[in-house]
Amino acid sequence: MLNCVIGASLQFFDTTFLGNIVNRFSKDLDSVDENIPFPLNNLISIVFETIGSIILISSTNIRLLLPIALLFVSLIFLRCVYIKSGRPLKRLDVSTKSPVLGYLNATLEGVPTIKAFGAQKIVTKEFETHHNLYNSASYSYTANLKAFVFVADVFASIFIVVVILQFIFDRDVLPGNFGLAISQSYAIYNVIFYGMQKWVDLETQMTSAERAMEYTTIQKESESGLEIENWPNLGEIKYENVCLSMNKSDSYILKNINFHIKPNEKLGIVGRTGAGKSSIISALFRLYEIKGRITLDGVDIKTLSLHFLRSNISVIPQDPLLLSETLRDNIDPEQVHTDEEIWNALRTVGMNKIISTLNANIKKFEFSCSQNRLLCLARVLIKKKKILAVDEIVEHVDTKTENLIYNIINEHFKFCTVIKIAHRLKFVLDCDKVLVLDNGSVVEYDSPETLLKNQNGLFYKMYNVLL
The missing domain is CATH 1.20.1560.10 (ABC transporter type 1, transmembrane domain)
Structure with a gap:
């Protein structure tokens, strides 16, 4: 059970x-x-x-x-x-x-x-x-x-x-x-x-x-599938006619999504609340069954082991998760990195001084929302995966932390494929491409510069509203 x-x-x-x-x-x-x-x-x-x-x-x-x-x-x-x-x-x-x-x-x-x-x-x-x-x-x-x-x-x-x-x-x-x-x-x-x-x-x-x-008849997630050595090594992502629904009886949250992210490209995903932005990442991690096809470096993710797929993609979710355990368990859950590597990651995100003063499990201390996100950022820094997905990472953080996160992603994930979901359009203006969603469908997909030239486009209207 x-x-x-x-x-x-x-x-x-x-x-x-x-x-x-x-x-x-x-x-x-x-x-x-x-x-x-x-x-x-x-x-x-x-x-x-x-x-x-x-x-x-x-x-x-x-x-x-x-x-x-x-x-x-x-x-x-x-x-x-x-x-x-x-x-x-x-x-x-x-x-x-x-x-x-x-x-x-x-x-x-x-x-x-x-x-x-x-x-x-x-x-x-x-x-x-x-x-x-x-x-x-x-x-x-x-x-x-x-x-x-x-x-x-x-x-x-x-x-x-x-x-x-x-x-x-x-x-x-x-x-x-x-x-x-x-x-x-x-x-x-x-x-x-x-x-x-x-x-x-x-x-x-x-x-x-x-x-x-x-509860003994609950359908479990499949544990079988391929595990390919040194994969993914490029970070190329393709969505082909992808549809996603939470339940079989529900209407689709994502409807015929098509886009192509080249290796090392940065993709920004924007849209109104409920447009289906987070569902793009959910589909990538196979949190729900999908129709259509998603490939990473030419491999259909449906053929891969779920554990293998998810362990090879770094993600910072919308709600930062901290375990009620030690700092090491939070930064390095698989216990494969040295103390020096962990401290280097903490220095990069500016949390080393705060962490050095702790003397108990991490949950006994009240970290701010900004600090929680920085610890999650340290977690993905130490993993060094080829693909990174971040969901509203600069929401509810102070300006100083926002700039720090912005600089860390640009500097340390320069040679990685990055998917950014954001409400703050400033965070996606430096992306190679921007995907604009509305009601689960792609309404615009191009470079930020091109989208801002289209005065009738949704991205242009959203940008001007936030000015």
């Missing part, structure tokens, strides 16, 4: 609520480990106890086999009626807990933002809505179970009355047999009812097993 989730595609995480994943690995797995094996063991012992009690009570009066059979049939019928509502209510109980866990997790992560905008009342009201829904489902499930127990007790009372009446009209019965029959009648009811309750509980708990099993 864990292996399938870890190996799942990004599409799974885009379409699955975080609370659902947490719930499967907490409450559902706990039910599978704790609440299913014990009722199953109890059912086996209950079967033998029931057989023994039936033999013992029938030895006092053979006619008692009929009310025993009627009791058993009544409880079976009651179980069938209960399970029709019990299983859906159990499923609802489990599923409504996921939004509570997910919202709680999101709230804890966003506490600074919530306080900054004074949204405590809004968040509290939203949480109460999720929690009330969960409580309603939980109480409904509990009430349904209580109703089952109550009706079963009514059947038990009727059964014991019938047993007593059997002996009242039999004047030849021995007092000892009468007492034994009454005590065993109550005992046999308890055993049968307990067994029925465990049976019902087992069936309702199997809902958790079903939910856990669903």
